[in-house]
Structures are given as C-alpha cells and as structure tokens.
Amino acid sequence: MTLTKRKNAFIELGKFLSQFHLDNSQQKEGVLYNDTYYENMLNLIQASRSHNGWYTEEQVFFSLESWAEALTPENLEKWLSNYDLNNIKPKTVGLVLAGNIPLVGFHDFLSVLITGHKALIKTSSNDQHLLPFLAKYLITVEPEFKDFINFTEGKLEGFDAVIATGSNNTARYFEYYFKDKPSIIRKNRNSAAILTGNESREDLIGLGEDIFRYFGLGCRNVSKLFVPTGYDFKDFFEAMYEYRDVIHYDKYANNYDYNKAVFLMSNFKLLDNEFLTIKEDSGYASPISSVFYEYYDNLDTLKQKLESEQDQLQCVVSNNLTENSIPFGQTQKPRLLDYADNIDTIAFLSKI
Template sequence: MLQNEIKECFIELGLFLEQFSTENFTKNDTVKNNSLFYNQMVDLIDLSQSHNGWFTKENVCFSLASWAKALTKENIEKWLSAYNFSNIKVKKVGLILAGNIPLVGFHDFLSVLITGHKALIKTSSNDQHLIQFLSKYLISLDQRFQDRITFVEGKLENFDAVIATGSNNTARYFEFYFKEKPSIIRKNRNSVAILTGKETPEDLTHLGEDIFKYFGLGCRNVSKIFIPKNYSFDSFFNAMFTYQDVIKYDKYANNYDYNKAVYLMSNYKLLDNGFLTLKEDENYASPISSVFYEHYENENEVAEKLQKDVDKIQCIVSKNPILKSIQFGQTQKPNLWDYADNIDTIAFLTTI
C-alpha cells in the first residue's frame, strides 16, 4: 500500500469516529461502510463498561472524539512532513499495548501502519475490543490491511522490532526478552502541574480535567502539584468542586474510601473535600482519588527537580513556559506529534 492510500483510510476512520464524539451520537450517512459498522460501534460503546469497569460511555466517547480531531488530513500531513519515508523496508513490528484508558495504544498502532510496516498486536485484556473493531473498519476500507494487522494471543513471536508498554516491573522483563531486537520500552510515568497561586478560576477548573479525566488512570493525568510556600488551597478546592460527581461512580468511590482509610490509619496529614485527598509527598505516582503536593521556594528549583527526574515525567502543566510545559486542560488532548515518553516513534520506525 502507498502511504497516501493508508492516510486516506485513517482520515476516513476519523470521520467514522466523529459520529461518536459525544454521548448523543450523530449519524453521518456519507461515512463509508456506515451501514455495516455504525450500529455495531454503538453496541460496542454501550458494552465497553462491562468489558472494563473504568471505561464509562463518557470516557470512551472522549477518547473517540480526541482521535476524530487528530485524524484529519491537515494533522496527518503536518505530522508526517518532518520525516523521510523513501528508504523504509517493511518489517513486522510487535506491539504490546497497555489498557489503562480507552485506545491508549492506538498511536503506536497508527504509527506502525502509516510508516508502511506490519503490526503484530498483543492487546491488554483491559482494552482489547475497541482497537480490534477499528481494525476491522480499516480492513473494510482496504482489504490489504488484512495482511498488515495481526492480533496475537499468547507469546509474541516472529517480529523484527517491538514497542512495548508496561509497568516498571514488566519493563525489566521486556528489556531482557527483547534485547536482541530494536525496541521502544515504555515504563511508568506521571504528569505534574506547577501552580503559582496566580491561576484564574478557569485555569484551575481546566486543571481539574487534567486530574479527573479517565478517573486519573492515564500517565498524562496530573498526579502531583507543586505549590509555593503558604499556598492557599481555597481556590483549588473551589475549582475541583466542578468534578464532584466523580464520587458517584462506585469504582472511584471505593478507591477514595480505601486510600483515605489507609492514609488516616498511617496518621498522614490530609486535605480532603469529600472526593479528592491531597497529601504532601515527594513521590509522583499518587493513587486513584488522591493528588500529591510539594512546596517550592522558586520555580527554578522545580525545573531542576523535574529535569533530574525527566524519565519519570510524561507532562508538565504550567502557565509559565518551563521544560516544554503545556496549558491547563490539555494533558488529555495530545497532538499526533506529541510522543509518549518524548520518544519519536516515527523516527524509530523509519530506521529499523
């Protein structure tokens, strides 16, 4: 397949996904093969929470909306314009995908196919249905994808390179098992926000989306905030109140009750608003329903700390330009060229 043909299929996929960008679906009869796939997609979204309790309809639709916005001709061409694809030799690339949020491994899937390679995909049991369904839609657009997309059960074998995502523990296994092959091995990462006390109510409300979207399960979710000495949390908690309905979801509420109980039994000092706890802690990875915080004297010392811990950080949120920070409310809206772990996937795939 020519790259232009692959691009056109993904652009069409974007139009298909756009129909499901909100919980009130909007059918577009001009979308290719809609008569075969639209109702099936509706059923799959409705069943997603039964496959994974964290995959609410709201969160699945948010993910689909994000990909619909990304998969436009303008975005794809802007993304790929920086690369030379003339010397690519088709390889089989193994993909070991995570499953913490809906379609979390789709960027790797897209990258492999759009560079002309074949994808051998081992999905997470937590997110195996959506990407398989979208693969079927792509194949319906062009049957040649049938030879380029293979889902693997059991051991991943007969591959030329691999992109694997997992925990720090599984990463050690991946590094050993795949040591003879070109690879990208992704580990645990977390995102942070740097507050100055001068944020507007709108800024802090947007920060709430960075914290609560997908219930905080993604590596792009803010799990820790840096605050100046004598910071008042009043404005912060007022803004977080927008997201109070999260506690109505049983799985989140159970985590909130459990983690709060553990903290209290350990005599940790907590700030609590009834659905979110704040704990002073130097670590980055806070549990569900909790955010860590750490005081600073000046922003330069925060920059030094984050630079030192760069391998632990996915996103930095700040109003000030610090270490390629992004604006509040943008962590779950990455562009195609915003690579996980700051590793250029396309550059890797063009050189294997």
C-alpha cells in the first residue's frame, strides 16, 4: 500500500470524525460510508459512559473533534514532510494501549499504520470500543488495511517491535518482557504550569481547561502549579469557578470527597472551593480533584529544576517562560508532531 493511499484513508477518517459535536452533530455531504457508520458512531458515543464511567459524551466528543482537526491534508503533510517513508519494509508492531482518556492510543495507532507497518493492538479494558470502531471505518475506506490491523485480547505474540504505555510499575514488567525487541516504553508523567501572578483571567480560565479536561486523568493534564512566593490564589479560584459543574459527575465527586477526607485526616493544609482542592506538595502526581502547588523564588532556578526533572513531565504550561512551553488551555490539543515523552515515534518506526 502506498503512502498516498494511507494518508488519504486517514484524511477520510478525519472528515468522518468532523461530523460529531456535542451540541450539533450532523451528517455532511460527501463523507464516505455515512449510511453504514454515522448512526452507529453516535450510538457508540452515547454508550461510552456505560463502558467507562469517565467517558462522558462531552469528553468523547472532545477527543473526536481533536482528531478531526488533526487529520487534515495540511496537518498530515506538515507532520510527515521531514521523514522518508517510501522504502520502509512492513514489520508487525505490538501496541499496548492505555485507557485513561478516550482514544489515548490513537497517535501510536496512526503512526504505525502511516509508516506502512502492521499494528497488533492490545487495548486497555477501559477503552475497548472506540478504536476498533474507527479501525473498521478505516478498513472500509481502504480495504488493504485489513491485513495491517489486528486486535488481540490475549498475549502479544509474533511482533517485531512494541510501543507500550502503562504505569511506572507495569513499565518494569514491559521492559523485562520486551527486552529483546525494539521498544518504546512509556511510564507515568504529569504536566505542570508556571504562574507569575500576571496572568489574565483568560489565561487562568485556559488553565482550568488544562486541569479539568478528561477530569484530570491524562498525562497532559496540569496536576502541579509553580507559583511565586506569596502568590494570591484569589484570581485562580475565581477562574476555576467556570468549571464548577464538574462536581455533578458522580465519579469525580466521589474522588473529591474521598481525597479531601484523606488530606484532612492527615492534617494537611488545603485550599478548597468545593470542587477542587489545592495542596502544597513537592510531587507532580496529584490525585483526581486535586492540584499540587509549590512556591518558587527565582524563575531561573525553577527552570533548572524542571530541566533536571523532565523525565517526570509531559508538558509545561506558561506564557513562554520556558522553551517549548504550551499556552494556557492547549495541553489537550496536541499537534501530530507533539510526541508523548518527547520520543519521536515516526523516527523509531522508520528504523525498526
């Protein structure tokens, strides 16, 4: 299968996904195979919360919209223009996917197929429906993909390389189990934001998106704030009020109640607005419904700290205070060339 065919198939998938929005999903003329897939996609979105309580319609729609925006001819061309993908010999790449947010493994799925390799996919038990459905659509658009996409529920076997995502604990297992194969092993990472006190209300509302999107379950969600000594959290909490409805989701509310109780029983000092707690803590991995914060006195010293701890960080959000920092409100809208853990997946797949 040629690279052009592969790209065109994903472009058609992008057009298909562009029809789905939380408030106004509607069929568009010229989208392939809508008669077969459109209503079934809507039904799957509506059923997603029954498969995974965190996968509300709002969150699933957001994920689909993000991928629709990414899978355009312009974005694919820009992404792939720096690589030579014409002479790659197809290998079988095992994908062990996470399930913390909807379609979290789609970029790896896309990367394997766009480079001409075969994908052997083990989905997470938390996300077993969305990606297989999109794979079926892709195969209908380009039947040659049928021999390139295989899902397995059992042990991964017969693969030449692997990309596996999990916790720090499972990563040790992956590293042992896949030690004889080329691999990318992804561990726990978190994202942080640097505040100076000069942020606009719009910046802080954008930060709320970085905190609350997907209920804070993604590695690109901000779970840690760095604030200058003496920082007044008043403006921060006023901006967070825009996201107060998050407490109406039972799973989030249960986590808020539980984690707040644990903190209080441990006599930790908290700041609280009845749907988010913030706690002074040197760690990065805050629990759901909570964000850690840490004071800094010198921005250059903070930059050095973040550089030394970059293996724990997925993103840093700020108003251009660090190299490659992400603007407020944009962490959950990565570009195709924004690789997880800053590991170039396409370069890896080009060399196996």
